[in-house]
Amino acid sequence: MFPPxxxxxDERRRRQLVFARGQVPVRVLIPNIFTLVGLCAGLTAIRMGxxxxxxxxxAALVFAAFLDGVxxxxxxxxxxxxxxxxxxxxxxxxxNFGVAPAIIMFNWALEDLHSLGWIAVLVFAVCSALRLARxxxxxxxxxxxxxxxxxxxGVPAPAGAILLLLPIYAQDLGxxxxxxxxxxxxxxxxxxxxxxxxxPTFSGKLIxxxxxxxxxxxxxVAAALFMALLLTYPxxxxxxxxxxxxxxxxxxxxxxxxxxxKTAQAAKAKNGKGxxxxxxxxxxxxxxxxxxxxx
Numbered sequence: 001m002f003p004p005x006x007x008x009x010d011e012r013r014r015r016q017l018v019f020a021r022g023q024v025p026v027r028v029l030i031p032n033i034f035t036l037v038g039l040c041a042g043l044t045a046i047r048m049g050x051x052x053x054x055x056x057x058x059a060a061l062v063f064a065a066f067l068d069g070v071x072x073x074x075x076x077x078x079x080x081x082x083x084x085x086x087x088x089x090x091x092x093x094x095x096n097f098g099v100a101p102a103i104i105m106f107n108w109a110l111e112d113l114h115s116l117g118w119i120a121v122l123v124f125a126v127c128s129a130l131r132l133a134r135x136x137x138x139x140x141x142x143x144x145x146x147x148x149x150x151x152x153x154g155v156p157a158p159a160g161a162i163l164l165l166l167p168i169y170a171q172d173l174g175x176x177x178x179x180x181x182x183x184x185x186x187x188x189x190x191x192x193x194x195x196x197x198x199x200p201t202f203s204g205k206l207i208x209x210x211x212x213x214x215x216x217x218x219x220x221v222a223a224a225l226f227m228a229l230l231l232t233y234p235x236x237x238x239x240x241x242x243x244x245x246x247x248x249x250x251x252x253x254x255x256x257x258x259x260x261x262k263t264a265q266a267a268k269a270k271n272g273k274g275x276x277x278x279x280x281x282x283x284x285x286x287x288x289x290x291x292x293x294x295x
Contacts, residue, residue, distance in 0.1 A: 031075035038067035042096030049104035098128030200256035
């Protein structure tokens with residue numbers, strides 16, 4: 001007479017009815033809107049780079065990176081993740097962080113190297129595509145330990161795009177390096193190789209998921225301070241952030257190897273203990289049998 005109430009089952013049934021009638025919930029569209037706005041920002045960055053408006057090009061690219069970090073979290077928060085959204089996000093990331101920064105860097109410095117500079121642009125764009133493809137494939141793996149979720153394999157594409165523009169930040173701060181074009185060429189190739197490398201880098205996925213209540217106000221203050229510094233001193237903030245990220249790569253690699261050795265030792269100890277237990281049981285059984293058979 002009074003059947004049990006299962007809200008999840010009722011929600012699934014309601015969702016099936018909505019999609020069956022040819023209607024899509026608005027919350028499913030919101031993450032994709034963020035992705036499309038980020039794509040528009042990336043394309044705008046390309047235009048600003050062609051017009052040699054470097055400050056606006058950098059601002060548009062940073063805005064695209066911000067939206068790229070937001071859309072996935074919004075999708076998980078609204079329970080609106082979909083295969084379509086994942087594919088759209090990957091395509092937008094290639095344009096925003098593979099094509100846009102390479103075009104900006106080519107128009108800023110690599111154009112002086114002519115074909116050699118264009119080769120660096122192609123290498124960076126190809127490495128970005130490979131990095132995104134490898135990341136999409138890794139999403140289907142469920143056999144990885146939890147601690148590995150705190151690391152990326154190689155430098156992620158958004159971070160690589162921000163790092164690539166470091167010479168622009170340096171020049172905006174008044175650091176005019178001698179013979180800058182060859183340095184930019186090798187620097188571009190270096191960032192491209194870091195993206196497709198197997199060097200572990202911090203992802204921060206396991207950091208800050210839950211914080212103590214007393215740390216909530218300091219976190220808000222730190223976020224407000226970072227945004228104020230980014231808006232007031234964009235080049236200095238991005239330059240310091242890029243150098244800090246590059247300096248943390250060896251640290252993240254060391255931490256990853258330490259975690260890997262710790263996991264391997266724990267697994268070895270567990271397997272050794274597992275092998276000792278049957279041997280001990282067999283020895284105990286043999287001893288009991290010998291006692292019983294004694295006259």
